[in-house]
Amino acid sequence: LTRERYSVRRLPFSVVSEDDLAALERIVPGRVITDPEELEAPNVDWLRTVRGSSKVLLRPRTSQExxxxxxxxxxxxxxxxxxxxxxxxxxxxxxxxDEIIVSTALMNQIVSFHNVSGVLVCQAGCVLEELSRYVEERGFVVPLxxxxxxxxxxxxNVATxxxxxxxxRYGSLRGTVLGLEVVLANGTILNCLTSLRKDNTGYDLKQLFxxxxxxxxxxxxxxxLCPPKPSAVNVAFLGCPGFAEVLQTFCTCRGMLGEILSAFEFMDAECMKLVGLHLHLACPVQESPFYVLIETSGSGAGHDAEKLSGFLEQVLGSGLVTDGTLATDQRRIKMLWALRERITEALSRDGYVYxxxxxxxxxxxxxxxxDLRARLGLHAKHVVGYGHLGxxxxxxNVTAEAFSPSLLGTLEPYVYExxxxxxxxxxxxxxxxFKKKDVLGYSKPPEALQLMQQLKALLDPKGILNPYKTLPTRT
Ligand code: FAD
Ligand code: MLT
Ligand code: ZN
Structure with a gap:
């Protein structure tokens, strides 16, 4: 699947031998996986568009391992x-x-949580939802x-x-991650796991990782760094007659909701059709060409409700929004969020996804x-737009019954150009x-690409860490 479709050649790394397996078994006893059945899932990506042929997966528990x-x-x-x-x-x-897969699945321990500062320190394999639950029980939220x-x-999450x-609301992980512990390619442990808000002691090395x-x-x-859990959360799900109105709604929303605005997401009618078709989720408002999901998070329910109702009056009155629904209780909030969060899943059930x-x-x-919808016509099953408009x-995303080189040729490099x-x-x-490494030149100048290659060579001179990824293929 992968090699043929992407014409990539194996670099001259060693092949895992019986001696290697024995040595690895000494490092992580009982946690060297070689059973082909167990290796099936970790060799295939979530979208089922690439497949590797690794014969070994390791499950370390500690940084030392x-x-x-x-x-x-x-x-x-x-x-x-x-x-x-x-x-x-x-x-x-x-x-x-046949790269060896190093899984963080067993590195799932919380190291510490400070209930005044909100700083959470944990191992890399903690599942995001479990961390969320843990800090929410203590009155905080994960900023992601x-x-x-x-x-x-x-x-x-940090690696991507x-x-x-x-x-x-909370910005990039580049701001909320305070420290990292990283193992370098040669096995050196780089302990930059600080919990300081401010630390200008030279280069900020964690940013590299x-x-x-x-x-x-x-x-x-x-x-x-985990912020305090907002005590008042509201979600509004609105229908808009056109994209210009979506943008106007965003401007109005920023102006009128100000500091309590915590999410502004959008999806088009095709997305709604797909979540209905594949996941049986019902559209909660009148059918519209576009939908927006607005979330507010604040500390005063009355204050937030008042602001939100003023905003809704304004957008409904001016015709920017044609219909809407509001949720304040957890269950309905979750239901409205599912319409947006589960688009990815609906798309993957629709066929091959570009x-x-x-x-x-x-x-x-x-x-x-x-533009693409017009360009692709009947060659695509669906062409959809959604995302983090704010x-x-x-x-x-474009779906089709199956992967087609000619459809790909119509999409790329057109989309990138x-x-x-x-x-x-x-x-x-x-x-x-793996899939986008050869297109970063559309967004970064050659000098930046060169510096990236130099940093890679400095930190991983043998190139053993995730080869064939992120950096463009050298020709
Ligand atoms: P993996 O998929 O296992 O790995 C991702 C990359 O990180 C790989 O290159 C891997 O080699 C590397 N990596 C993993 N762990 C480590 C580590 N400990 N050290 C060094 N490198 C490591 N992304 C968004 O940005 N925003 C979204 O809203 C979003 N929504 C999503 C919704 C769905 C339903 C799905 C399936 C994905 C979504 N994603 C989103 C994609 C997103 O990149 C991942 O979900 C997430 O950040 C990857 O975490 P992971 O543990 O699954 O990493
Ligand atoms: C999302 O925002 O839903 C994710 O980034 C996943 C996707 O793009 O499908
Ligand atoms: Zn996203």
Whole structure:
């Protein structure tokens, strides 16, 4: 599947031998997986678009074990593919050939939580939803939330610099991650696991590993700042007659809701059709060309409700919004969020998914979707647009019955050239992984690419960490 479709050649790494297996067994006793059945799932990505052929998966429990593994692999020139929850969207977490999979699944311990500062320190394999539950019981929230929360690991989130549904309020992990512990390619443990808000002691090394997608080191522990849990949360789900009205609603919303606005997401009518068709979720408002989900989070229920009703009166009265519904109780809030969060799942049930994750100027954000819909005509099953509108992040997805090289040829490089003309980003939040590594030139100058290659060579001179990923193929 992978090799044929993407024409990639194996680099001259060693092949795992019986001696290697015995040595690895000494490092992680009983946690060297070689059963082909158990290796099936970790060799395939969430979207089922790439497949590796790894014959070994390791399950370390501690940073020391990760360090031993990498020291050994470095010495033996064995390639490694770090894996968290395997929910990545760009084929970064699965091996391409026979790389050894290093899974963080057993590194799931919380190290500490400080109930005044809200600083959480935990191992990289903690599942996001479990961390959320843990800190929420203590009156805090994790500053990150995404549809994959039930499976993704915090280490994977940091490694991809995941954006998600709370980005508008709490910003990037680049701000909320306070410290990291990372094991370098040669097995050195880099302990930058501080819990300080301010620390200008030279270069901020942790930033190198945030968003490095397993190519510069294996993240083993994370220190993250959790904000207090808002006591009043409201969600409004609204229908808009056009994209211009979606943008106007966003402007009005920012102006009138101000500091209590915590999410502004959008989806088009095609998305709604797909969540209805494949997941049987009912549309809670009158059918419309566009829908927006607005969340407010604050500390005064009365104050927030008053602000929200003023806003709703304004947008409904002016025709920016044609219908809407409001939720304040947990169950209904969850139900409204599911319509937006589960689009990814509905798409994957629709067929083969061509997935694009773009940063674009807001006023042009939906033009690409309309443009492609016209361009593809009946060649695509569905062309949909949704995403984190408040962050200028469009998810443009195209589905078809099966993968087709000619459809791909119609989509690429068209989508990337279109994005580059707007000075947008060809990966807003999913990263580059295996599938997008050759397109970063559309968003970064050659000098930046060269510096990235130099950093890679410095930190991983043998190139054993997640080869064939993130950095463009050298020609
Ligand atoms: P994996 O998929 O296992 O790995 C991802 C990458 O990180 C790989 O390159 C891997 O090698 C590397 N990696 C993993 N763990 C480590 C580690 N400990 N050290 C070093 N490298 C490591 N993304 C968003 O940004 N926003 C969203 O809103 C969003 N929603 C999603 C919704 C769904 C339903 C799904 C399936 C995915 C979504 N994603 C989203 C994709 C997102 O990238 C991942 O869900 C998440 O951040 C990856 O975490 P993971 O543990 O699954 O990592
Ligand atoms: C989302 O926002 O739903 C995720 O990034 C996943 C996707 O793009 O499908
Ligand atoms: Zn997203």
């Amino acid at each position: 990760v360090a031993h593994i990498l020291r050994y692999c470095h010495e033996r020139n064995l390639a490694v593919s770090p894996q968290g929850g395997n929910t990545g969207m760009v084929g970064g977490s699965t091996p391409v050939f 939330d995404l549809g994959a929360k039930g499976s993704c690991h915090i280490g994977g 610099n995941a954006g998600g549904l709370r980005f508008l 945030i968003g490095s997608e397993g190519t510069l080191g294996v993240i083993t522990a994370v220190s993250i 997935k694009y994750d773009l940063s674009l100027p807001l006023d042009r954000l939906y033009d690409l979707v309309s 962050d200028g992040n469009l998810h443009l 279109w994005t580059a003309r707007q000075r947008g980003s060809v990966s807003a939040e999913h990263g580059l992984g």
